[in-house]
Amino acid sequence: MHVRTPEQAAFADAIDAFCRARTGTRAQRDALTHHGTEAHAPGLYGQMAELGWLGVGIPLEYGGAGGGMSDVCLFAERTSYGLAPVGGFITTAVAAGPYAKFGTPEQKETVLGGIARGRVEAISISEPGAGSDVAALSCRAVRTHGGFIVNGQKTWCSNAHFADHLLLVARTNTVGSRHEGLTMFCVPAGTPGMEIRGIPTMGGKEVNDVFFTDCFLPESSVVGTVDHAWPQLMAGLNSERLILAASMLGRGRRAFDDAVAYVKERKQFGRAVGSFQALKHRIADLATELDCCELLVYRVAAMADEHPDRMLPREASMAKLKTTETAKRVALEGMQMLGGYGYALEYDMESHLRATVISTVYGGTSEIQRDIIGKTFGL
Template sequence: MDLTEEQRAFVSAVDTFCQRECGTRQQRDVLTNFGAESHNRALYRKMADAGWLGINVEPEFGGAGGGMVDLSLFLEATARGMAPIGGFATTVIAAAAYAKFGTAEQKETILGGVIRGSVEAIAMSEPEAGSDVANLSCKAARVDGGYVINGQKTWCSNAHIADHILLVARTGSVAETGNGHHGLTMFMVPTNTEGLEIRGIDTMGGREVNDLFYTDCFLPASAVVGEVGNGWRQLMAGLNTERIIMGGLMLGTAQRAFDDTLSYVTQRKQFGQPVGTFQALRHRLADLATEIECCRLLVYDVASKVDANPEKMLPREASMVKLKVTETAKRMALEGMQMMGGYGYAKEFDMEGHVRRTIVSTIYGGTNEIQRDIIGKTYGL
């Protein structure tokens, strides 16, 4: 796609920053505690100071006022540069909900915080409700002056480093509403709220996700984000943002996995010549390069459509972005590992990390099976 001079300069600045601050494996090991942590607060603060974290936040809150294309450029560049800012994705997803539905005070707190480098999280999944959102059971009971929360959330990304959690809880029973998607409400929950326990879940990706336990957790009425009982519709309104964000991130990761593979196969020699010159590898790389470019065109085409009509729901296109880019990134990383042989499996190189990150991308944010179902339904199937 054609970028403006300003956008090209922005991407160049982000590329230069990543190369300087986290361009070597040694730098990234220090920043991430040898891969155990996905987010480095000091590096994140530097990006905040540069004004980049507010790329799509409205100017009235100190942001740049950019659109989805600008945000996608930043996501792709930072993922390609392997910048350890894992908290950014959930932050912009949560911030989008506050921007659309939050009160003036909530917007000032959250959007202003994003500019300064705060991290935000969103809690929706439960032990018995992942893809089946209608089965959410975490309860928000109305009491004098607010609500009391009881229940559990799970797989909450970045809750352990977040300032607030955007909680989706049930304020109306299925018996009352007749539909599990009705009676859900969003709440802004500071992570230091009494009655909230955040417990990390060990994963192959290090410390990323958490169980959340709400025990008689009181929230004032002012904690409600948007309308009581309208949480499902508010969630649906954010799907464009969430799925394109994941597309931008995995596009950058796929490109980095390709670049790392290309670098290896042009240097590694077997039978007296670089392994990349053998047809078996050359053709695989040609196919993968083509697939990545198709993903790039898809991401920025859909991002441009969102910028042209921010209020329009694009369920088919947004799901296509999430499905296509994450599947391509996973394929690229697995193919890269295969082409690098044993070195692709060794922690000495970054490829094994690419594999871990891309595999889980097909699960979070709505599994790719769900994305296929959504796409099929848009065709009346």
């Protein structure tokens, strides 16, 4: 396991204690999430903001703690392990990067300061015809007097229904390559011409379609440089992959610990089922894989902290690929070890499975991660 600083160890202990007290039982989590239909509990999130945790990666001048990617990953991992319903944190942490690097002073004050106080941010990239092929997006932002008029549809937009702003990526120019002519915009919630419709999923209320119809955005809403959002976007996606990896590290470890606890207690043929070699070896393999994931995630996080402007496409994709696939395997194996109880709502394993299976899809599928890694070797 990776070595934490004394401050990080204390931070992890505090998060663990918080989660044990407030989200430690199914009854507590059901009350916070309307029986699992909501991925985000605003009240709980607000309590974390009061403790100063949500500003973990936000610069000091905007009310944050000034921590690095290692600290952000630690928060994502431990809250995920604790099954804390704070689904808004991932998109918020990812959105913070572009605002911190490319935003105007006003955008930084509003968005970054708001994040530290417990506000949620969302990102709108994917479209019905542009998922893995991000450069194919066609939502248009046409320049007009004083700003831009946006028309088009976005989809799979996590947390848009309760976010303060949408970090929109739209096409502002059709001249040049597909990777040119893209621009980022900060779109406040409730902007006229923007409509958000939820997409029903197994995970409850998490993702949305977003429709723009003659939606006016002033020039001041541009984040970074007009027509040059591609490098900005790539930097953000690498951060997203690392934070998602950290979150699934936490969920994978929770699924593992739940499985171990069960096989120690469940008795068949006169002894605990975990004492049988078939399960003992399965547990050994999963434990080894999870430790490998932890070392990889925090190694990449340390690299990001050492060189904040470095892209790290290979390493971030490796972390996302390895950790999400491992977490999915742990949950699948856990369900097999729990037998029928793995499928029952009485236990959390079915929830672990739903959460980990989709993690190999969002933020770039496992297939896309492999393709990115291969390209870094000139293939």
